[in-house]
Amino acid sequence: MSDSTEQQRSRPPKPAGATPRIALTIAGSDSGGGAGIQADLKTFHHFGVYGTSALTLITAQNTVAVREVHLLPPELVAKQIEVVAGDFELRAAKTGALGSQELIEAVAASVEEHAVPNLVVDPVMISKHGDPLLPRGAVDALQRRLFPRAALVTPNLHEAAELLGRPVESEGQMRDAALSVHDLGAAAVLVKGGQLPGEEAVDLFYDGAAFTRLSAPRIDTSHTHGTGCTYSAAITALLARGETLADAVRHAKDFISRAIASAPGLGHGHGPVDHWA
Numbered sequence: 001m002s003d004s005t006e007q008q009r010s011r012p013p014k015p016a017g018a019t020p021r022i023a024l025t026i027a028g029s030d031s032g033g034g035a036g037i038q039a040d041l042k043t044f045h046h047f048g049v050y051g052t053s054a055l056t057l058i059t060a061q062n063t064v065a066v067r068e069v070h071l072l073p074p075e076l077v078a079k080q081i082e083v084v085a086g087d088f089e090l091r092a093a094k095t096g097a098l099g100s101q102e103l104i105e106a107v108a109a110s111v112e113e114h115a116v117p118n119l120v121v122d123p124v125m126i127s128k129h130g131d132p133l134l135p136r137g138a139v140d141a142l143q144r145r146l147f148p149r150a151a152l153v154t155p156n157l158h159e160a161a162e163l164l165g166r167p168v169e170s171e172g173q174m175r176d177a178a179l180s181v182h183d184l185g186a187a188a189v190l191v192k193g194g195q196l197p198g199e200e201a202v203d204l205f206y207d208g209a210a211f212t213r214l215s216a217p218r219i220d221t222s223h224t225h226g227t228g229c230t231y232s233a234a235i236t237a238l239l240a241r242g243e244t245l246a247d248a249v250r251h252a253k254d255f256i257s258r259a260i261a262s263a264p265g266l267g268h269g270h271g272p273v274d275h276w277a
Contacts, residue, residue, distance in 0.1 A: 020050040022088045023240040024116065025233065026081065026107055027096025027124075028057040028069075028133070034272030035226035036096055042275040043233035046255075049240045052088055054080035056107070057099040057133075063225055063267025069133065071099045074106035081107070085114035091240035092118035094232050095146065101138040108145035118239040121150040121186070122232040123159050139163060148185030152245060154232045155181065156192040171202060171213075178206040190235075190249055192228065194218075201257070205249050214250065216257040223263035223271035230273055231256040 023044050030036035037053050044051035056077050060068040084090070093116045098104045111119055123142055125134040134142070139162065147153055160168040160177040163184075168177045171193065178189040193202040198218065205212040234255045238248035258277035265271055 020048060021091045021240040021242070022050045022052060023236050024052045024054065024081070024084055024088075024090050024093040025096065025236070026054045026056060026077070026093065026098075026111075027122075027229070028059055028099065029055055030226070031058075031060055032062040032225070032267065032272070034063065034266075035229045039226040039229040039272070039275065040094065040096065040233040040236075043230050044237045044240075046275055046277075047234065047237035047241065049091075049237040050088075052084045052090070054084065054107075056103050057097060062269070063271050064269035066133075069099070071103060074100075074102045077103060078106045078110045081110040081114060081116070085110075085116060090116055091242075092120070092236045094120040094122060094236040096122050096229055096232075097124040097133045098138070098142070099134060101135070101141040104138055104141040104145055108141075108149060111149055118151050118236070119146075119149055120232050120236045120239070121146050121153045122228055123153060123155050123163060124228065125159050125162055136162075143184045147181070150186045151239070152188045152190060152235065152249075153181055153186040154190045154192065154228065154235070156228060157195045160191055170196070171204065174202075174204045175206075175211060178204055178211070182206060182208060188245055192231070194224075194227070203253060205246070207246060212246065212249075214253045216253065219257075219260050221260060221263060222269075223265055223273065224260060225267075225270040225272050227256060227260060227273055230259060230275065 025040035028036045041051040057071045157168045174191040181189045189206045200215045203214045234252035235248045259273035262274040
């Protein structure tokens with residue numbers, strides 16, 4: 001299948017007069033626009049999905065650094081989820097940066113109370129610049145409260161190592177990590193291996209029964225800010241559109257590979273990927 005054909009398949013035009021499917025992102029704000037809520041909403045729109053949001057925290061950041069992080073009150077985050085879920089027919093949702101144990105607890109309680117479907121949990125713990133976005137003490141709450149409600153958890157290698165307390169530095173260790181995260185309650189796991197050396201960027205998808213190896217040529221670029229947010233948002237949008245989880249992961253992998261390859265080169269640091277890809 002050609003690249004243009006695959007792109008059309010992953011982003012079909014919305015029929016005239018059709019009501020779009022709706023997805024929710026529960027995440028932080030990136031003032032530079034490359035990650036977080038901003039990246040999620042751009043990605044939802046790319047796939048023809050109407051995006052709603054519940055902000056968890058606000059950052060002052062650009063492509064070079066995160067200068068400040070301010071957490072929003074847990075009750076305000078819960079209220080955002082409540083009013084969105086009470087008005088819109090949500091088809092899928094995702095979480096990003098949650099910032100604290102209290103916020104994790106509030107989000108977990110809210111998605112359970114409002115029966116939010118097809119929850120994708122991106123366990124954001126550290127920014128592209130190396131700044132911590134989740135205190136170590138909150139990891140247990142993430143595992144205990146959110147993973148059992150997740151249709152999919154999407155850790156990268158650093159996040160998987162932090163979650164499990166052991167190195168994840170090879171495909172074999174990625175497989176073990178996926179099994180361990182699944183044992184924590186996640187219905188399915190996508191371990192992203194983009195940080196491994198080699199000519200391929202390899203991710204491993206475990207659906208609870210079998211593994212699927214997803215690979216793409218490695219792209220030599222520093223413009224990878226927001227890749228995890230964009231990847232998980234693409235999966236969420238595709239689930240909202242009714243794709244199976246396996247197809248959503250595969251099509252999202254194709255999209256993020258294109259988005260990295262055609263990154264516009266913005267900013268003076270780790271620039272954003274191409275949300276028009």
